[in-house]
Amino acid sequence: MVSFTPQERQVIMFLAVVVLIGTGINFAVKRFPAAEAVSCSARNLGKIELNEADKDALMSIPGIGEKLALRILSYRAQEGKFIEAGDLKKVKGIGAGKFARIRDMVYVK
């Protein structure tokens, strides 16, 4: 039988704990709606929410300058909340190409 050093035993323990945590998370996401909601919102971390973003937040997106950020804000004020991220294409200055580049950085709740 192979004898394991203390570090190697720690590795085996680590793997077992990781599998256990993951199994618990998988179960919770399947079983409890709250866990699923947390999981969905967590996927949007690091993205900009289009209906809550202010000028500075919008300008932090590469390719959006002050003018375009102001246009997005005025569109939101006039037309109401964005229903989906694709609505950004209705803002003057955001074509299909630009939208494709920023699509992964924005979301709508």
Place this chain on the structure above:
Amino acid sequence: MKYSVVIITILFILGILAARSIHFPFPVVFLLSWVFGALSAVTLKREKIFPLFLALFIFAVGAVYAGNFQCLSKSHIAIQFPYGIKELCVLEGYSVSQAQPVNNRVVFRLKTEAIEMAGLRRLCSGEVLVLVKGAREIKVGRRLRLTGELVKRNDELVMKVAFPSRVQEIGKTRIFFMQAAAGRIKEDCERIIFEHMPPGAAGIVDAMVLGEKKHVSPLIYRSMMKTGTVHILVVSGFNAGIVAFTVMLLLKVLRVPKTPRILLTVPILIVYCFMTGASAPVVRATVMAVFMLTALLFQREPDIFNALAAAGLGILLFDPNQLFEISFQLSFVSVIALAYIYPRLRSALSLTKIKNGFARMLAEAFMTSFSAWAGTLGLIAYYFKTFSPVTVFANIVIVPIASFITLCGFSLLAINYVFPPWASPVASSCEWAVNLLLYINSVLVRIPGSSFSL
């Protein structure tokens, strides 16, 4: 002498710096290096004079080496076209780096072989930076034919290609077999990561495990820059250590004796180095790991400063210009700071005397983070014009989570091959750890005064 490699490396670096700042005629320095070499050989048995001549010899070798590196051949593209070409031209060569997306372009380096302009074809050499507008996948070692404009930008020739269709792949070139194998393994590993996790989290794991940052959202990258935690997206010695440990463990289970175990681990580390792009921090980590393993093989006590110096010397022998690269400087300065400042702070503040285990761990984590921050403070302020007081605290919280993610990422890759049903739970743990890390980072970046622009 305990720090012989360190001293040799410092003298070599001084030689490079001298060659860069003082423009000596090359033949004079070359002749001087021979004189110092001869004097070193003559005084080989003289204890007092020999070190002096040897030091001068290594210094001169450094200057000669850097001088030769700076001198471009007549066929070099920068010599043939020092100001670029104002008309459309065709450039042939092969890609020496993987294309990275930057804003709406992809960027890579091309080793040039021939150039065509106004119906004339000329042979050329040297590397140029290529910017291709739009998205285009370009792998290392592909022979390419590019149509675009060759312009001079920041003392460097840049080939600007307006459309992705103007990049023609005309074949493959022979690349080092380990590099080719690394490319294939990397593709497979990325496929596993993206199969088991949503794109956002997979991009972070991809960066931490394989050093591939192209899938990390620029917003996340920028917010990590502000908290001073962006270094977790760079492959480091920790990754090289995990690879070495995993391979050694697997070989041990297979009952491979110690010496062949070490000898087998070294090429795998080199393949991993190629997989992660062979940038300065990765090469440093790999050379240090190889140095430590070799010390183990010869039953000698490994020394971190000698290992670090060997890594630095190895990189500079390959390309002396790396000395002036930010990634090289940050990578080495942070490790020097950790190896030099941290042990001194630890003993000065008597951290070992703290009886409570948790408090001791917290104090040590703070001091580790503080040492790295203090060491790199000047460089970060100089290059990035930013000062982040939140960095020390951010690293204490974020580095353990990042270490967990890296371990989970490696575990995911290993488990997917060994026992695929377990890959899903490991990926779930990893994904949640990534989400936790991003959440903490987003909270830290919102703290007033967390970072200042200089």
